[in-house]
Amino acid sequence: ALPVHVATRDVDAGLLWPLPPFSGLPAVDIFFVTNPRRSLNPAEAVLVAAICELVETTPITERTYP
Structure with a gap:
């Protein structure tokens, strides 16, 4: 499952299709995790x-959905 706010643009563009249930979807946290002990290349x-x-x-408020 993908978080609604992440998938909305692709659903609107027809790249993804929503599957049931269509309402009452749970809020899902997204975490950005890095390893500070790892050296990163420039990119x-x-x-x-x-x-x-x-x-x-x-x-x-701009990073969450109702």
Whole structure:
């Protein structure tokens, strides 16, 4: 199962199809996990930094769904 707020865009684009149940769906947390003991290559470091910045600068109300 995918979180509703993650799959909505792909459902709207016809790339995914919703399956029953269609209502009363549970809220699902998504965790971004990294290993601080692992050295990252430059591309990985940029990606991790960008994701962390997005999480820190986006209000929680814009990162959740009802």
